[in-house]
Amino acid sequence: MKALVALILLVQLPILKAVPAAPPAPLGCDDPESEAAAEVAVSYINGHSHHGYKFALNRIENIRVLPQGPNNDIIFLELDLLETKCHILSPTPLANCTVRSFTEHAVEGDCDVKLQKLDGKLSVLASKCHSHADSSEDVVRLCPDCPLLARLNNTEVLTTVTAALSAHNSKTTDAYLRLLEIGRANIQYHPVHTVFVEFAVAATNCSAAEAKDNAEACQLLPDDQSNFGFCTASEAIRPLQDLQVNCQLYGHQPGVTYSKGQGISAGLQPSVVQGHTNHNLRLSHNNPVASESSSSEFPSSILAAKSVAKRAIAEVAQHDKVPHPVGFVPPPPPCPGKIRHFKI
Numbered sequence: 001m002k003a004l005v006a007l008i009l010l011v012q013l014p015i016l017k018a019v020p021a022a023p024p025a026p027l028g029c030d031d032p033e034s035e036a037a038a039e040v041a042v043s044y045i046n047g048h049s050h051h052g053y054k055f056a057l058n059r060i061e062n063i064r065v066l067p068q069g070p071n072n073d074i075i076f077l078e079l080d081l082l083e084t085k086c087h088i089l090s091p092t093p094l095a096n097c098t099v100r101s102f103t104e105h106a107v108e109g110d111c112d113v114k115l116q117k118l119d120g121k122l123s124v125l126a127s128k129c130h131s132h133a134d135s136s137e138d139v140v141r142l143c144p145d146c147p148l149l150a151r152l153n154n155t156e157v158l159t160t161v162t163a164a165l166s167a168h169n170s171k172t173t174d175a176y177l178r179l180l181e182i183g184r185a186n187i188q189y190h191p192v193h194t195v196f197v198e199f200a201v202a203a204t205n206c207s208a209a210e211a212k213d214n215a216e217a218c219q220l221l222p223d224d225q226s227n228f229g230f231c232t233a234s235e236a237i238r239p240l241q242d243l244q245v246n247c248q249l250y251g252h253q254p255g256v257t258y259s260k261g262q263g264i265s266a267g268l269q270p271s272v273v274q275g276h277t278n279h280n281l282r283l284s285h286n287n288p289v290a291s292e293s294s295s296s297e298f299p300s301s302i303l304a305a306k307s308v309a310k311r312a313i314a315e316v317a318q319h320d321k322v323p324h325p326v327g328f329v330p331p332p333p334p335c336p337g338k339i340r341h342f343k344i
């Protein structure tokens with residue numbers, strides 16, 4: 001009998017040893033490793049957007065790490081972004097771009113990003129995004145007179161953009177500017193009916209004086225000399241009329257090009273995008289492989305990762321019910337992470 005027990009123990013021992021160590025705790029959304037991945041993802045998203053504004057990180061919604069081998073992980077990130085005031089053509093680094101405030105009628109971006117971390121180096125494999133303006137009801141509730149986003153093909157918006165650009169071109173001694181795209185437009189009705197517009201422009205090969213004779217002949221500068229810029233303007237319509245415009249050229253930026261692409265015509269011609277209030281990130285980021293749910297590559301490990309995360313949350317919840325010694329701070333749930341700006 002003793003010998004049998006010993007034999008069983010002997011047989012079991014190596015089996016017990018072979019049981020793998022408990023999987024590492026899932027990454028929390030606010031862990032430095034998650035933030036590093038999000039930074040690479042946001043920079044990729046802005047680098048691959050062609051219209052509208054740069055977006056900044058507001059919150060890491062979720063992160064999943066699927067180990068592929070030693071020093072090789074696939075990372076799925078879900079990110080909440082917010083529109084900044086920097087146009088996508090602006091040379092201002094994202095860190096210096098102000099996030100658009102809630103009262104300016106914020107635009108949110110939702111992105112799924114698939115990255116690979118190979119020997120510590122992160123690279124983006126795919127991204128899928130869409131962006132949408134906050135609901136008007138949300139803005140009005142907090143700020144009844146705030147100017148709300150208007151459609152980019154709104155007649156008042158087009159009139160203000162045209163008036164602002166010609167006012168600038170008639171005053172400037174510099175290059176004659178052409179419109180690339182309207183970035184956003186807000187209309188306020190009280191106490192003064194005012195139209196606020198922002199639009200991207202580019203220098204042509206004409207000075208404003210040369211353009212007076214024949215503006216049609218003025219062409220956008222070729223890529224190796226391109227000079228993009230940005231204008232903001234406001235036009236009060238009632239009770240008094242007043243037009244303010246401010247344009248700034250960024251100077252030539254080697255390698256930066258503006259692509260009309262995807263049927264979006266420059267200038268004031270009607271186009272797909274102009275029926276909307278904001279440029280949709282989806283036009284530049286639409287790869288379903290980027291989202292974990294539609295990727296069927298590793299279904300079982302995803303399920304395992306999900307149940308580990310669920311268990312962790314359940315344990316935290318369980319923990320909360322038992323009385324804690326004074327000063328005990330329960331650990332935050334691993335995801336979603338903290339909100340950096342504001343929630344919409």
Ligand SMILES: *[C@@H]1O[C@H](CO)[C@@H](O)[C@H](O)[C@H]1NC(C)=O
Binds near residue numbers: 092093095096
């Ligand atoms: C960005 O901000 C940093 C720190 O405030 C400042 O030193 C730097 O000059 C800014 N860069 C630009 C391009 O505005």
Ligand SMILES: *[C@@H]1O[C@H](CO)[C@@H](O)[C@H](O)[C@H]1NC(C)=O
Binds near residue numbers: 205207210217218
């Ligand atoms: C701008 O370029 C167009 C096309 O190349 C040319 O016809 C026009 O004369 C140029 N204008 C000036 C002022 O150089």
Ligand SMILES: *[C@@H]1O[C@H](CO)[C@@H](O)[C@H](O)[C@H]1NC(C)=O
Binds near residue numbers: 154274276
């Ligand atoms: C703007 O575009 C939308 C759809 O894209 C259309 O329904 C609407 O009539 C357009 N508005 C104007 C003023 O052209």
